[in-house]
Amino acid sequence: MTPALTVLGIETSCDETAASVVRLGADGAVEVLSSVVASQITAHAPYGGVVPELAARAHVEIIDAIIGQAMAQAQLGFGALNGVAATAGPGLVGGVMVGLSAGKAIALARGLPLIAVNHLEGHAVSVRLAAAAPYPFLLLLASGGHCQLLSVEGVGACQRLGTTIDDAAGEAFDKIAASLGQPYPGGPALERLAASGRAARFVLPRALLGRAGCDFSFSGLKTAAARLAAAEVVTEQDRADLAASAQNAIAAQLADRSRRAMAVYVGRRPDLRPGSGRLFVVAGGVAANGAVRAALERAAAEEGFDFLAPPLEYCTDNAAMIALAGAERLVAGFRDGLDAPARPRWPLDAAAALNHPTHKPGRKGAKA
Numbered sequence: 001m002t003p004a005l006t007v008l009g010i011e012t013s014c015d016e017t018a019a020s021v022v023r024l025g026a027d028g029a030v031e032v033l034s035s036v037v038a039s040q041i042t043a044h045a046p047y048g049g050v051v052p053e054l055a056a057r058a059h060v061e062i063i064d065a066i067i068g069q070a071m072a073q074a075q076l077g078f079g080a081l082n083g084v085a086a087t088a089g090p091g092l093v094g095g096v097m098v099g100l101s102a103g104k105a106i107a108l109a110r111g112l113p114l115i116a117v118n119h120l121e122g123h124a125v126s127v128r129l130a131a132a133a134p135y136p137f138l139l140l141l142a143s144g145g146h147c148q149l150l151s152v153e154g155v156g157a158c159q160r161l162g163t164t165i166d167d168a169a170g171e172a173f174d175k176i177a178a179s180l181g182q183p184y185p186g187g188p189a190l191e192r193l194a195a196s197g198r199a200a201r202f203v204l205p206r207a208l209l210g211r212a213g214c215d216f217s218f219s220g221l222k223t224a225a226a227r228l229a230a231a232e233v234v235t236e237q238d239r240a241d242l243a244a245s246a247q248n249a250i251a252a253q254l255a256d257r258s259r260r261a262m263a264v265y266v267g268r269r270p271d272l273r274p275g276s277g278r279l280f281v282v283a284g285g286v287a288a289n290g291a292v293r294a295a296l297e298r299a300a301a302e303e304g305f306d307f308l309a310p311p312l313e314y315c316t317d318n319a320a321m322i323a324l325a326g327a328e329r330l331v332a333g334f335r336d337g338l339d340a341p342a343r344p345r346w347p348l349d350a351a352a353a354l355n356h357p358t359h360k361p362g363r364k365g366a367k368a
């Protein structure tokens, strides 16, 4: 039996500086001893999106304090740790370097193993911070930078069933919200606006709906919503109606593609029966959206899948998910060297990203 492990996690891949201490018990029980998240939203808001240089500097300025807070809240000294896990990509590389370097420094100074964690793997395990979600499960990972359907077989073993061919779902939320005059990040603002809107008011394109495959496309919807916002939105009620219509269209597409992925997944894993092992999970910032969660929960129930989503605080970026991914990797025997690189691109399923690219692989490798 593996002894309990206590791991410090560090996350700096986008606009949140986060640190967390997580204990993974010998019996697999997970305890989040602390989870500190400092958002940079106010620094980026005037620009309508994340400015990479500003983000990297802001991470440098507070990373030490945030790690200190996470250790203090966990009431532990560095001597109590069994490992340090830091996000090593994918993300804005200037920011990734800050958190990864901090993790390396602590690992070196304390003689602790370092685990270089893929941010997407963090989202993949985030559901396990608060619920028993045994492997394997089908995952919809919908965040600001990614929208993928993955068969999560175990620690570090994911197969991609589908991905977006243009924008991510969170990106669509952000851009549609911006066209309605909402500040960055638009997802939560659009959800608030949609609460008093009529979703049937505007007809928006639902790309790929009903088509074969598990890929997503959101750019047509985004453009159509922006045009409507410019041409037909005058009153506060118009804005709420367009927000509700757009949210509904995004949720419908996510549910439709997820249903297809469920069929593919069942074909691959006929041993998993409804009610025993057929599990569908949604994670990432967009999983915080109530309408999206409800649409996915319905789709899962209809397809004979159990449904789980992380608590809201673990949907958006946090370091507890990085600490847990690191702890699970430590148990599985993975370690990384102090030369582990910061990676702007790092697909979870490298083979699928190379063999079925939706974006041409560039100098920095396959995208997602």
Ligand code: KG4
Residues within 6 Å of the ligand: 014, 142, 143, 144, 145, 146, 169, 170, 171, 173, 174, 185, 186, 187, 188, 191, 284, 285, 286, 287, 288, 289, 290, 315, 316, 317
């Ligand atoms: O996972 P996350 O925090 O960061 C990335 O890894 O990208 O996701 C951020 C994304 C943003 O696009 C944000 O607008 C979206 O998640 N988001 C939401 C909600 N909360 C966050 N989208 C819709 N409804 C929400 N309540």
Ligand code: ZN
Residues within 6 Å of the ligand: 119, 123, 143, 144, 284, 285, 316, 317
């Ligand atoms: Zn994320």
